Amino acid sequence: MKKVLVFILAFTMFVIMSAIGSAQSPVTITHWYWADNPKYSATMQDMAADFNATNGKNIMVVAEEYPWDGGAYSETLFRVVMGGGGPDTSSAKLTSTPLFTANGLLANLDEYIADWKDKDKIEDSLYNTMKGASGTDSIYLMPWTTQVLYVYYRPSMFKEAGVLVPKTYNEFLEACKKLTRDTNGDGVTDVYGFGMRGAKGGHEPWGSFIWARGGNFTDFTSAGAVAGMQDFMDIFKNGYVPPTATMDGFQEIIANFKSGKTAMTVHHIGSSVGMIETFGDDVDAFPFPGDVGQWTSMGDTENVMLESCENKEAAFEWLSYLATGKGQETWCTVTGNVPVSKTVQQFPVFQDSKFMKISIEGAPFAGIYPILDTTTEWISTIWPNTVAAALLGQITADDAMKQLQTGLYGK
Amino acid sequence: MQRKKINLWPYLLISPALIIILTVVFIPAVNAILMSFQSYDLRRPMNIGFVGFDTYIAVFKDQLFWQSLWKTFQWVVFGVGFQFIFGFGLALLLNKKFIGRGIARSISLIPWVTPGVLIGLMWRWIYDGNYGVLNDILLKIGLIHEKIPFLAQQATAFPAVIVTIIWQGIPFFALMLLAGLQGIPGELYDAADVDGANGFQKLFKITIPSLKNIIFITTMLRIIWVANSVDIIFNLTEGGPAYSTQTLSVYVFNKGNSLNLGYAATMSIMLTLGLLLIAILYLKNLFKNQEE
Amino acid sequence: MKKEKFRLSRVLPIYIPLAVYLIFLLFPFYWTFVTSIKPENELYSSIVTYWPNKATFASYKKLFVNFNFLKPMINSLLVAVVTTIVSLTVSLLAAYAFSRYRFKGRKALMTMFLTNNMFPTVLLLIPLYAIMRNIGILYTPMALVLSYTTFTIPFSIWLLNGYLNDLPMSLEEAAMIDGASRTQAFLKIIFPILLPCIVATGAYIFMTSWNEYIFAVMFTNEGSRTIPVALKNLIGQLGVEWGMLTAGGIITIIPVCIMFFFAQKRLTEGLTAGAVKG
Numbered sequence: 001m002k003k004v005l006v007f008i009l010a011f012t013m014f015v016i017m018s019a020i021g022s023a024q025s026p027v028t029i030t031h032w033y034w035a036d037n038p039k040y041s042a043t044m045q046d047m048a049a050d051f052n053a054t055n056g057k058n059i060m061v062v063a064e065e066y067p068w069d070g071g072a073y074s075e076t077l078f079r080v081v082m083g084g085g086g087p088d089t090s091s092a093k094l095t096s097t098p099l100f101t102a103n104g105l106l107a108n109l110d111e112y113i114a115d116w117k118d119k120d121k122i123e124d125s126l127y128n129t130m131k132g133a134s135g136t137d138s139i140y141l142m143p144w145t146t147q148v149l150y151v152y153y154r155p156s157m158f159k160e161a162g163v164l165v166p167k168t169y170n171e172f173l174e175a176c177k178k179l180t181r182d183t184n185g186d187g188v189t190d191v192y193g194f195g196m197r198g199a200k201g202g203h204e205p206w207g208s209f210i211w212a213r214g215g216n217f218t219d220f221t222s223a224g225a226v227a228g229m230q231d232f233m234d235i236f237k238n239g240y241v242p243p244t245a246t247m248d249g250f251q252e253i254i255a256n257f258k259s260g261k262t263a264m265t266v267h268h269i270g271s272s273v274g275m276i277e278t279f280g281d282d283v284d285a286f287p288f289p290g291d292v293g294q295w296t297s298m299g300d301t302e303n304v305m306l307e308s309c310e311n312k313e314a315a316f317e318w319l320s321y322l323a324t325g326k327g328q329e330t331w332c333t334v335t336g337n338v339p340v341s342k343t344v345q346q347f348p349v350f351q352d353s354k355f356m357k358i359s360i361e362g363a364p365f366a367g368i369y370p371i372l373d374t375t376t377e378w379i380s381t382i383w384p385n386t387v388a389a390a391l392l393g394q395i396t397a398d399d400a401m402k403q404l405q406t407g408l409y410g411k
Numbered sequence: 412m413q414r415k416k417i418n419l420w421p422y423l424l425i426s427p428a429l430i431i432i433l434t435v436v437f438i439p440a441v442n443a444i445l446m447s448f449q450s451y452d453l454r455r456p457m458n459i460g461f462v463g464f465d466t467y468i469a470v471f472k473d474q475l476f477w478q479s480l481w482k483t484f485q486w487v488v489f490g491v492g493f494q495f496i497f498g499f500g501l502a503l504l505l506n507k508k509f510i511g512r513g514i515a516r517s518i519s520l521i522p523w524v525t526p527g528v529l530i531g532l533m534w535r536w537i538y539d540g541n542y543g544v545l546n547d548i549l550l551k552i553g554l555i556h557e558k559i560p561f562l563a564q565q566a567t568a569f570p571a572v573i574v575t576i577i578w579q580g581i582p583f584f585a586l587m588l589l590a591g592l593q594g595i596p597g598e599l600y601d602a603a604d605v606d607g608a609n610g611f612q613k614l615f616k617i618t619i620p621s622l623k624n625i626i627f628i629t630t631m632l633r634i635i636w637v638a639n640s641v642d643i644i645f646n647l648t649e650g651g652p653a654y655s656t657q658t659l660s661v662y663v664f665n666k667g668n669s670l671n672l673g674y675a676a677t678m679s680i681m682l683t684l685g686l687l688l689i690a691i692l693y694l695k696n697l698f699k700n701q702e703e
Numbered sequence: 704m705k706k707e708k709f710r711l712s713r714v715l716p717i718y719i720p721l722a723v724y725l726i727f728l729l730f731p732f733y734w735t736f737v738t739s740i741k742p743e744n745e746l747y748s749s750i751v752t753y754w755p756n757k758a759t760f761a762s763y764k765k766l767f768v769n770f771n772f773l774k775p776m777i778n779s780l781l782v783a784v785v786t787t788i789v790s791l792t793v794s795l796l797a798a799y800a801f802s803r804y805r806f807k808g809r810k811a812l813m814t815m816f817l818t819n820n821m822f823p824t825v826l827l828l829i830p831l832y833a834i835m836r837n838i839g840i841l842y843t844p845m846a847l848v849l850s851y852t853t854f855t856i857p858f859s860i861w862l863l864n865g866y867l868n869d870l871p872m873s874l875e876e877a878a879m880i881d882g883a884s885r886t887q888a889f890l891k892i893i894f895p896i897l898l899p900c901i902v903a904t905g906a907y908i909f910m911t912s913w914n915e916y917i918f919a920v921m922f923t924n925e926g927s928r929t930i931p932v933a934l935k936n937l938i939g940q941l942g943v944e945w946g947m948l949t950a951g952g953i954i955t956i957i958p959v960c961i962m963f964f965f966a967q968k969r970l971t972e973g974l975t976a977g978a979v980k981g
Binding site for chain 3: 418420422424427431432438443497501504513516518519521523524527529532533536544547578581582583587594624632639641642660664667672676682683690691694698
Binding site for chain 1: 453454455456457539540541542557558560562563564565648649650651652653654657665666668669670671
């Protein structure tokens with residue numbers, strides 16, 4: 001009898017100790033992210049430390065940085081998760097969603113969001129975009145930041161060339177021409193009207209041309225879309241953009257703008273801090289104008305939870321911190337991105353920024369490309385090479401649009 | 412010296428190498444071969460299934476495949492060809508005795524020592540169409556009258572990329588051939604001097620024949636390496652503009668990165684077979700030499 | 704030991720072509736260095752300057768203070784050294800076997816080692832990741848060492864085989880007739896003459912390991928990261944941190960060059976190792 005009692009006692013103690021033990025050992029969440037520069041990287045690390053100190057639920061986030069590598073970040077994450085490893089949560093881009101959902105790698109967030117106290121702080125339209133990306137009625141990504149593309153310009157150059165801020169698409173094309181000048185009389189163009197982006201990522205400004213003429217992304221071969229493409233090719237052919245445009249990526253268009261080589265270029269608020277540093281007051285922006293239609297690109301970054309995560313509740317706490325908690329405020333202040341949280345948007349630091357205002361002006365007609373499983377390849381390889389061939393006169397606008405249509409939608 | 416009885420020694424000596432290779436590479440490689448016969452697209456995992464030769468047929472019909480193959484051929488012939496010629500020249504130079512030889516040898520290795528990502532960026536910056544130094548130098552010398560966007564147009568992009576790979580590969584050949592040069596007995600040259608031979612004759616009658624094996628092997632290895640190399644091209648142009656710098660290995664890389672692994676696997680098997688063909692020609696020659 | 708007399712006619716044919724080579728090979732680095740110390744506005748001006756008007760070393764400071772570049776350097780060194788030692792040892796044994804013996808399956812095995820390298824790495828990534836994970840060496844330097852040896856070994860076997868074939872068998876045979884065993888003949892006669900070739904091959908292996916990116920990005924995490932991955936981190940979505948990238952690159956190159964300066968002395972020792980008549 002005594003033995004049985006001892007056994008029961010020992011067992012009970014064991015159970016109690018394990019309960020206490022597990023309550024005391026912290027839950028670790030591994031989070032992967034990329035950083036655009038070391039300052040952002042340090043900010044992420046600080047945010048993780050702040051979360052760890054303040055979450056009160058014994059959750060420890062370990063944030064690990066991986067290279068963006070021109071987008072290969074998504075593939076690295078994919079391979080690692082497919083190989084059986086990977087983090088609990090990660091930053092992600094909308095365009096990579098089909099790859100992950102097709103293989104069932106992301107956790108369904110519907111339940112967590114339904115019970116979330118901050119769920120109304122995020123626009124419904126954003127939730128819909130997330131659902132659309134996965135091709136289902138469920139949410140697999142947590143919004144984090146957005147950026148709306150607009151057109152930077154140099155007020156001083158506009159004044160010199162006698163150009164007013166374009167309100168219509170045709171005025172914009174005219175401006176490209178008028179702003180291209182030879183400023184020192186040596187017969188060589190010194191300033192180009194528009195900094196065209198022909199390398200990977202250039203599909204975002206390009207889309208505005210297509211929609212302006214009445215085209216859209218469902219049928220690239222429509223008359224309006226082809227006309228927009230022709231406009232795009234024409235400003236290259238006529239020399240209103242630098243001849244390096246076919247290979248110019250983010251780095252190049254920003255450098256050209258900052259050095260005074262171009263009078264206008266398209267980007268978003270993420271670069272605004274650097275612009276103000278360089279130009280002070282001599283830089284401003286306007287939303288990309290339209291004609292028959294109007295469209296500008298909405299950039300995005302989200303956070304995802306992997307299905308393989310073992311502590312989903314804890315992971316959601318972290319995602320929430322990033323989306324509407326202190327993390328949102330810190331991150332958006334440092335990077336200058338548009339917050340997804342409505343309350344954070346109201347903070348003075350965001351309301352007082354002129355570029356933020358212009359981003360918000362563009363929001364009504366901001367959109368994204370269709371997110372299909374062919375989208376990533378289309379953006380990385382098919383779009384840049386097809387458009388380069390068109391710009392260089394190898395193929396016609398018609399042919400190019402046909403190739404783009406096939407590339408995204410198949411035969 | 413031929414041993415007729417079965418000697419275990421050679422097998423023992425080879426076993427460590429064999430074990431490592433088999434355990435780590437063999438299985439994934441067989442996996443890849445199997446993938447080429449399936450519609451293995453990780454973006455559509457529901458569709459994975461055996462399709463036999465369908466992918467091979469699709470690849471054959473793919474115009475881009477043939478274009479990339481042709482690009483690869485040019486890439487290898489010009490890239491390896493000039494690397495070898497200039498590398499050999501450098502090896503001969505570094506073999507002579509002169510003051511500062513040690514330093515010259517160490518610093519000529521630098522291009523080879525550099526990570527691919529840095530090489531790509533450095534040369535991208537040099538070739539830059541707006542702020543690049545190459546344009547500046549050519550303008551100042553008067554060879555051109557306006558800046559050339561080297562990497563932005565088809566006519567100049569591919570040659571530019573080839574120059575970079577030549578630049579990277581010269582130290583490789585210089586080093587390998589230099590090592591080989593050390594093994595040539597000095598007496599051979601002394602005897603030739605006595606016979607009154609000049610520099611060219613010594614080069615073609617003594618130096619090159621003595622290095623025959625190592626020349627064969629380094630060029631063959633280099634051909635395989637260059638044909639498969641992706642990082643220089645990718646960091647410079649990613650295969651553009653308009654696919655003008657897309658060699659087959661870059662094409663495979665892009666497809667593989669889009670997770671269309673079946674297609675990528677099929678193309679790479681065809682590339683491997685092509686390289687194998689070249690290798691067999693080499694090997695026939697090589698084994699013939701060894702028996703002499 | 705004859706001292707070389709400094710005669711212009713001897714020296715010019717050497718120094719002039721050498722200078723041309725070195726300028727071609729090294730100019731990009733000079734240019735990169737200059738780029739890394741230029742302030743940004745000078746970088747993007749229409750006028751190209753060959754030496755900065757205002758030099759700034761801020762990037763170098765940032766690299767070590769904010770970025771902790773030392774850790775990746777140590778990791779790269781560790782992986783490269785271990786890979787080199789393992790590959791050299793294993794390859795030398797195999798190459799000797801291929802060169803000095805004739806046995807069944809020799810040609811097939813040699814061919815197999817060659818085809819191994821023709822396979823593009825991008826296809827092997829997922830299965831390899833799974834294998835590493837199952838063995839449990841993921842995110843340790845061993846994962847990289849194992850991955851790298853799979854492609855350095857075949858190359859090294861072929862290279863060493865080639866060098867060995869260029870050294871006639873008569874050298875060892877002479878020694879063995881004198882009563883030495885195969886091993887002794889190898890160590891005392893072949894090895895010293897082969898040393899330059901071993902150095903060259905070792906250099907090749909070291910470099911391959913040092914510069915490799917694709918496996919490194921998947922098989923390392925922040926603790927075990929190597930240099931190429933660390934450098935890639937400096938190329939973010941918003942552009943290139945030029946200064947730090949080139950600073951990092953240059954700092955990577957210098958220690959390796961110094962190492963090679965000492966290693967290259969071995970390249971000429973083969974000459975004095977004693978020759979065989981006939």
